[in-house]
Amino acid sequence: MSKSSEDCHVVEGKLALPYQYFAGRTGSRFLISLRDEKKIMGIRCETCDTVFVPPRQTCERCFSDISDNWVALGNKGTVTGYTIIRYEEPHQPVKPPYILAQIKLDGADTPITHIIKGMPLSKIKTGARVKAIFAKKPTSSIRDIEYFRPSDDRPAFELGYTYDELEVGMSASFTKTISESDVYLFAGISGDFNPMHLNEEFAKLTPFGTRIAHGALPQSLIAPVLGMKLPGLGTVIPEITVRFRKPTYFGDTITATGEIIEMIEKRRWVRMELRWTNQKEELVAEGSCLAIPPMPMGK
Amino acid sequence: MKKNRNVGIIGVGQSVYSSHREEVNQPEMIHEAIVEALDQAGITMDEVDCIVHGNMELFEMVHQPDLWHTIGSGAYGKECMRVTTGGTTGATLCCAADYLVASGLHDIVVAVGFEKLQEGHTTGGITNMADPLWARQLQTGALTGMTAEAMINEFGEDRAKRASMKYRIMMDKHAMKNEKAHRRLGLELDQTDDLMVNSPALVGELRMIHMCSQSDGACAMVFASPEKARALCERPAWFKDHITVHREESFYVFGDAPVLMTHKYAAQKLFARNSITDPKEQIDVFEMYDPSSWWGLDWLREFLLLENDEHLKMVENDEIAIDGKFPVNPSGGVIASNPIGATAMVRVGEAALQIMGKAGDRQVPGDVKTALASGFGGTLWTVLTLLTKDEPESGK
Numbered sequence: 001m002s003k004s005s006e007d008c009h010v011v012e013g014k015l016a017l018p019y020q021y022f023a024g025r026t027g028s029r030f031l032i033s034l035r036d037e038k039k040i041m042g043i044r045c046e047t048c049d050t051v052f053v054p055p056r057q058t059c060e061r062c063f064s065d066i067s068d069n070w071v072a073l074g075n076k077g078t079v080t081g082y083t084i085i086r087y088e089e090p091h092q093p094v095k096p097p098y099i100l101a102q103i104k105l106d107g108a109d110t111p112i113t114h115i116i117k118g119m120p121l122s123k124i125k126t127g128a129r130v131k132a133i134f135a136k137k138p139t140s141s142i143r144d145i146e147y148f149r150p151s152d153d154r155p156a157f158e159l160g161y162t163y164d165e166l167e168v169g170m171s172a173s174f175t176k177t178i179s180e181s182d183v184y185l186f187a188g189i190s191g192d193f194n195p196m197h198l199n200e201e202f203a204k205l206t207p208f209g210t211r212i213a214h215g216a217l218p219q220s221l222i223a224p225v226l227g228m229k230l231p232g233l234g235t236v237i238p239e240i241t242v243r244f245r246k247p248t249y250f251g252d253t254i255t256a257t258g259e260i261i262e263m264i265e266k267r268r269w270v271r272m273e274l275r276w277t278n279q280k281e282e283l284v285a286e287g288s289c290l291a292i293p294p295m296p297m298g299k
Numbered sequence: 300m301k302k303n304r305n306v307g308i309i310g311v312g313q314s315v316y317s318s319h320r321e322e323v324n325q326p327e328m329i330h331e332a333i334v335e336a337l338d339q340a341g342i343t344m345d346e347v348d349c350i351v352h353g354n355m356e357l358f359e360m361v362h363q364p365d366l367w368h369t370i371g372s373g374a375y376g377k378e379c380m381r382v383t384t385g386g387t388t389g390a391t392l393c394c395a396a397d398y399l400v401a402s403g404l405h406d407i408v409v410a411v412g413f414e415k416l417q418e419g420h421t422t423g424g425i426t427n428m429a430d431p432l433w434a435r436q437l438q439t440g441a442l443t444g445m446t447a448e449a450m451i452n453e454f455g456e457d458r459a460k461r462a463s464m465k466y467r468i469m470m471d472k473h474a475m476k477n478e479k480a481h482r483r484l485g486l487e488l489d490q491t492d493d494l495m496v497n498s499p500a501l502v503g504e505l506r507m508i509h510m511c512s513q514s515d516g517a518c519a520m521v522f523a524s525p526e527k528a529r530a531l532c533e534r535p536a537w538f539k540d541h542i543t544v545h546r547e548e549s550f551y552v553f554g555d556a557p558v559l560m561t562h563k564y565a566a567q568k569l570f571a572r573n574s575i576t577d578p579k580e581q582i583d584v585f586e587m588y589d590p591s592s593w594w595g596l597d598w599l600r601e602f603l604l605l606e607n608d609e610h611l612k613m614v615e616n617d618e619i620a621i622d623g624k625f626p627v628n629p630s631g632g633v634i635a636s637n638p639i640g641a642t643a644m645v646r647v648g649e650a651a652l653q654i655m656g657k658a659g660d661r662q663v664p665g666d667v668k669t670a671l672a673s674g675f676g677g678t679l680w681t682v683l684t685l686l687t688k689d690e691p692e693s694g695k
Binding site: 056 | 323330375415418427431
């Protein structure tokens with residue numbers, strides 16, 4: 001039999017069916033507590049000694065009506081299972097990759113499913129402690145918990161990534177437009193009043209034809225990356241090398257990027273590749289540094 | 300029909316039917332019906348062996364609702380199966396429960412049908428079932444004016460319209476006696492002329508007032524082995540027989556000749572094998588799946604194997620009233636309440652309640668020994684169920 005599909009017509013169609021879902025009595029109370037009080041509520045079955053989250057009207061096990069046995073739960077919990085979503089579809093709640101996890105809240109016996117952010121994908125593990133981050137704008141849905149992030153079982157001071165949390169390939173960047181006033185302030189800060197930077201008539205006679213920023217000015221934009229993002233707060237930089245490739249003109253927008261290229265296990269330092277680019281994607285400077293990531297507090 | 304053992308209906312539970320049940324989610328709504336059915340049967344969920352669950356496929360855009368309705372249905376740790384046969388789902392659930400008990404697999408089975416039409420898009424869902432090549436871009440969901448047209452041609456415009464509207468108003472008077480019914484409009488016969496002209500026209504002479512509602516609701520029923528039924532229930536409603544008949548997927552799409560209606564075919568077969576020669580005499584009450592008052596009126600002739608205008612006369616002479624000679628839909632029927640996945644089960648459930656003597660204000664006068672219930676679905680699909688007060692010989 002011929003399998004040719006020549007002259008075989010296909011009827012293209014699309015059925016978009018709108019729907020609603022009523023949350024029900026227990027579901028509604030859960031959502032309202034979440035929205036108005038930022039409180040996560042469960043329901044206890046006394047017979048089965050089980051606290052259900054999400055809450056439900058009846059205990060599925062003994063079929064008794066438990067809809068009045070509300071208990072307030074903490075907003076911290078433990079990951080009991082997880083997966084990493086890497087493919088992309090329009091229906092997804094956030095852009096992949098992201099962690100989808102089963103989280104058993106403190107005081108509950110059943111886990112709920114939610115998103116975990118603020119944790120390197122490779123570091124998620126069963127048993128991880130996480131806390132709920134509530135949405136700034138209420139949505140009256142389960143996304144009133146916007147996501148979970150690693151729980152601050154750390155002390156009060158916020159820290160960047162520790163050595164164990166870092167891995168090769170992690171990167172971060174910072175972008176800023178360099179204005180004339182930045183250059184004049186930098187001249188004051190450094191004491192470098194080189195007419196290359198401050199005297200337009202002089203600068204017209206140079207190969208650049210106009211004033212340019214001090215090289216150290218764009219270079220300094222790597223500081224917020226290293227000290228505040230990656231590895232982040234508490235980082236020490238014992239060595240940094242830079243090779244300048246292009247001048248920075250007034251009004252240029254410079255992006256400084258750092259990427260971890262080597263884990264120096266012996267010293268628990270990392271080596272990072274550094275790059276500075278302008279708004280035309282031109283390489284302004286490149287280099288590398290050593291970074292000492294923040295130590296966990298108390299050590 | 301050869302049967303391993305008899306099956307008795309010992310409990311019927313229904314949620315309130317309404318166009319809007321925002322206060323409950325699906326499991327909570329189902330739970331209302333389940334609890335009432337168990338209460339009436341005088342049992343707890345512990346004594347139930349199996350749950351049969353059903354609704355229209357994807358009407359609420361929910362996949363495998365039987366699984367996550369467990370919280371409301373009580374199916375945790377029990378046998379559970381899902382049945383979905385379109386509009387007949389509720390009646391097919393009863394058939395499935397009958398088979399499960401009659402076979403000896405289970406002693407007590409609970410069946411539950413539900414729909415929450417407010418949450419979905421009924422006409423979209425129904426359009427989806429039409430043949431994608433020949434009919435889907437043309438059809439008008441569940442609405443059709445063909446029967447009105449045919450009846451007007453056969454009986455004249457005035458008589459046909461009046462009979463159809465009288466049927467409608469009588470059904471509303473029945474619904475007024477059923478506190479769970481969705482539409483209880485308080486219609487009176489002197490509104491006939493007004494409604495015939497002023498009710499919004501939908502398709503041809505099918506008007507808004509003729510058409511069934513879109514309801515939220517659930518119905519649950521308890522089916523028991525003969526030993527359990529006798530022990531638990533003073534007066535169970537016994538399955539005497541049921542028959543399922545269906546044919547092509549779209550009306551007349553593959554030919555323009557009038558087809559033999561599945562209703563009539565089912566009735567002929569069912570009556571023949573149960574020695575029913577005069578259905579109007581031998582059957583005490585009929586719960587019919589009547590999606591519109593045109594269909595309800597027309598189908599009386601099909602189901603009761605009537606001729607000429609006998610069915611119109613039944614309506615014109617008030618025979619189908621609760622206290623009439625042949626009561627039809629004491630519950631108010633589908634025109635009053637239509638939670639689709641439950642609708643056909645409500646027919647069987649209401650027929651059972653009449654036999655059990657538990658139909659409350661809508662109980663028909665006299666001893667109900669035999670009751671008939673019909674289910675209807677897309678597009679020509681009939682389930683016809685015969686229940687009796689006396690335990691059938693065939694299954695003993």
